Amino acid sequence: MTDTQDHLTRLAEIAPDSPLAQARATRQAATDGIEASYQRLFAPQDVGGFGIAERLLLAQRISEWHGDRQLAAHYAQLQQAQPADGPRLQAALDHAERLAFKPAGAEAKHLQALQQAGWSLDDIVTLSQLIAFVSFQSRLLFGYRLLAGLPVATSGRAPVRASAWRTASHTASGRHAPPAFTSQELGWEPWIAAKPLEAFDEPGKALLTKFGHADSDYFRLLARDHAVLEQRTITDRAIFFTAGGLARQDRELAAAVASKVNGCIYCASVHARKAAQLSKRAEEVQRLLDVAPGGILSEGQGEDWRTQIDFAAALSATPPQANAAQLAALREQGLGELELLDLVQATAFFAWANRLMLTLGEPYDD
Known part of the structure; x- marks a missing residue:
């Protein structure tokens, strides 16, 4: 088996010959992509205007908000200097806290506040990636520890419920905004x-073209930090587009569940549509989308999906609330270690994806 002594192996205390280690080795491309994303964010070749001291302090605070004291200690130990206090750092901390607890509460004015505090557009994108990545990272660690039978902090067994979402009738530019979750195709602004494609250097153009994203506003925005975008895209594909393990429709379902918890209408539309197409269970997918704020997401679902939805919703909460009883129920359904790893990683990834979509723009349906 390939040795995977990445930072998550150390932080989650994954035993080398354990079923979890073997499952992660089977998903080596995802393991490598996650590690490379971490390195691009915290040991980049070019930090730009976003220094390492700021990055580490923000990561420590984000880890604390997501309830991972070990991860927070990891980032604290890496700090060799304290960033300067002031409006710039405070604006970033305010933004990070908002995205930790109420990502659907992000608005265009919050990005304007970051610019007014001295953040460049490129650094706002990297800041957004960092906030979202640590949200993903903390849920991976929680899920890995749960799979390994290690103790995790959780406040109870009550189901995690659907959160509120943006209800403004129009986007910041005046386009019609979707009023509710839908599986219909949406736009995003x-x-x-x-950046226009011609404004990128050759590596940036090559990256966007390689992954088929040259015409996407979203990806041309993220490509302001194309080193991070490249590894994030590799990680995404390695989590969702791999053979064996959890069925693809169930990975897409997990993405839709996380999006309901985080209030991301755009992400839910994409992945609910895929879940419905692959599973041929459109009515059940629509039932999930129709759950009102405060409702139980698994209500009215079949036993297989009810168990998966409850687990994915609990892992998506801030801080995560998944527990050993939920994991045992999944095992009783016949899910093995690789399938459970796929469920954890697919769910956790949308702590990253949702927070990018919600913090950098909004959907429209006209």
Whole structure:
């Protein structure tokens, strides 16, 4: 088996020959992509205007808000200097806290506040990636520890419920905004400028073209930090587009569940549609989308999906609330270690994806 002594192996205390280690080795491309994303964010070749001291302090605070004291200690130990206090750092902390607890509460004015505090557009994108990545990272660690039978902090067994979402009738630019979750195809507009393709250097153009994203405002916005975008895209594909393990429709379902918890209408529309197409269970997918704020997401679902939905919703909460009883129920359904790893990683990834979509722009349906 390939040795995977990445930072998550150390932080989650994964035993080398354990079923979890073997499952992660089977998903080596995802393991490598996650590690490379971490390195691009915290040991980049070019930090730009976003220094390492700021990055580590923000990561420590985000880890604390997501309830992972070990991860917070990891980032604290890496700090060799304290960033300067002031409006710039405070604006970033305020933004990170908002995205930790109420990501659907992000608005265009919050990005304007970051710019007014001295953040460049490129650094706002990297900041958004960092906030979202640590949200993903903390849920991976929680899920890995749960799979390994290690103790995790959880406040109870009550189901995690659907959260509120944006209800404004129009976007910041005046386009019609979707009033509710839907599986229909939506558009998305950025709150800060996506660079035109011709403005990128050759590596940036090559990256966007390689992954088929040259015409996407969203990806041309994220490509302001194309080193991070490249590894994030590799990680995404390695989590969702791999053979064996959890059925693809169930990975897409987990993405839709996380999006309901986080209030991301756009992400839910994409992944609910895929779940419905692959599973041929459109009515059940629509039932999930129709759950009102405060409702139980698994209400009215079949036993297989009810158990998966409850687990994915609990892992998506801030801090995560998944527990050993939920995991045992999944095992009783016949899910093995690789399938459970796929469920954890697919769910956790949408702590990253949702927070990017919600913090950098908004959907429209006209």
